[in-house]
């Protein structure tokens with residue numbers, strides 16, 4: 001079964017989507033068969049890879065609410081080796097829609113991700129909250145990848161996120177590991193940036209990816225063209241940092 | 257009754273908290289009696305103004321779940337004229353906790369904000385989602401202030417936010433107005449920045465604040481000191497842009 005890696009952080013705007021888009025593209029380029037899953041009602045992953053769903057195409061709503069197996073929902077993208085389960089705006093009210101529904105009681109909303117067929121890895125993007133969708137994804141995940149923006153509020157939110165991960169491990173998913181913490185939007189010239197790096201590395205040691213993603217306007221521009229950074233601005237620091245992160249990701253997940 | 261202005265945008269990291277902190281501090285400096293309300297379980301507003309709640313102090317949980325009037329929950333801060341209802345981590349699971357509860361059916365969760373006593377204005381920070389908390393705040397708001405980060409994904413999310421505002425106006429709160437859209441984290445030297453500005457101004461015209469908040473590391477540093485930008489880095493472009501935004505805010509809300 002393909003490992004399921006969920007990218008999560010309830011702090012908004014820390015680079016979750018950007019990380020899933022660019023890691024997925026890098027891994028596909030290296031020959032892995034990748035399934036990217038967009039569980040955020042904002043659907044930024046879907047547009048970030050330039051995927052335009054066909055009318056009436058399957059979406060993450062079929063996975064979470066209709067509990068369909070992921071194998072039947074995956075759609076090929078223009079990037080060789082990369083398929084996607086596109087996002088759905090209908091997920092916006094899911095916490096309200098499903099709460100009280102006994103079937104959701106086990107929180108195994110994303111159980112369909114265990115049945116993906118021929119992929120090597122499943123990468124999941126989540127919304128900025130610790131509601132049913134994110135908890136549902138963590139409940140079936142093998143590991144969680146945490147982007148950490150190198151700024152103060154993002155640092156503050158880490159302890160709450162780690163507490164939620166522990167809770168999910170205790171109650172829903174004893175196998176849930178931490179894939180790692182990836183520092184994002186780092187401006188090493190600022191004291192704020194270097195302070196956050198030091199704090200995170202002191203607390204989390206080996207869990208922190210050696211790759212650090214710099215703040216780079218190229219990374220903010222790429223989504224408006226619907227392509228990953230490796231196509232939009234190859235050779236830039238943004239592209240190189242995600243190439244390095246993909247290398248480390250493969251070592252952590254596939255032990256190569 | 258004091259006007260209730262809710263700062264909302266489901267896109268994460270666009271500057272909601274930064275806007276509430278700095279507008280609240282500016283308005284308090286101009287002599288208005290301001291109540292800032294932290295409805296985000298991340299509690300960034302509470303720490304951004306350097307407020308450390310006393311043990312067992314009242315919080316936003318008392319407002320939304322215990323439905324207590326805001327007047328009894330407001331606590332004075334070190335900034336003259338500014339009081340706060342601090343955030344609560346217990347709000348993280350509120351969508352699940354309250355869904356199905358008939359009392360929440362009317363979505364008037366934040367009705368206690370109508371009973372604030374002697375304040376001139378209530379400014380509300382919300383989490384990055386369109387769940388019960390944000391909808392509950394919009395249901396009792398006089399107007400909504402929308403920070404718009406000058407980047408692609410933030411632009412994409414605007415139509416979903418506007419659709420939600422229209423829905424709230426039709427079903428829950430016919431008086432809900434749009435206070436305005438405030439452009440944030442603008443780097444005018446980039447094509448991305450100027451493209452977003454043009455798009456937003458073409459679509460929203462007069463609703464867009466003339467003040468534009470530049471991307472400024474000072475604004476990202478201020479929260480780690482628990483002070484507003486006007487105290488942390490007076491005279492910088494970040495401080496000046498929020499001073500100008502407060503001027504426009506007062507004109508829109510108090511018609512001065």
Ligand SMILES: Nc1ncnc2c1ncn2[C@@H]1O[C@H](COP(=O)(O)OP(=O)(O)OP(=O)(O)O)[C@@H](O)[C@H]1O
Nearest residue numbers: 012013014015016017018128185215216220268407
């Ligand atoms: N390293 C970077 N340098 C500069 N801009 C970046 C970087 N990474 C992401 N961005 C931009 O910052 C914004 C936030 O990133 P992104 O949307 O990926 O975060 P997110 O955590 O997925 O947000 P949300 O919480 O809303 O889902 C986007 O406009 C994105 O293009």
Ligand SMILES: Nc1ncnc2c1ncn2[C@@H]1O[C@H](COP(=O)(O)OP(=O)(O)OP(=O)(O)O)[C@@H](O)[C@H]1O
Nearest residue numbers: 012151268269270271272273274384441471472476
């Ligand atoms: N104009 C700016 N220039 C540079 N950094 C900024 C600016 N405004 C906010 N920031 C920083 O960007 C990050 C996101 O801002 P903020 O937390 O206020 O957004 P938010 O919309 O409240 O996020 P969330 O969706 O998580 O609630 C914070 O680290 C903040 O300090």
Ligand SMILES: [Mg+2]
Nearest residue numbers: 016017040044
């Ligand atoms: Mg995202």
Ligand SMILES: [Mg+2]
Nearest residue numbers: 272273296300
């Ligand atoms: Mg915030």
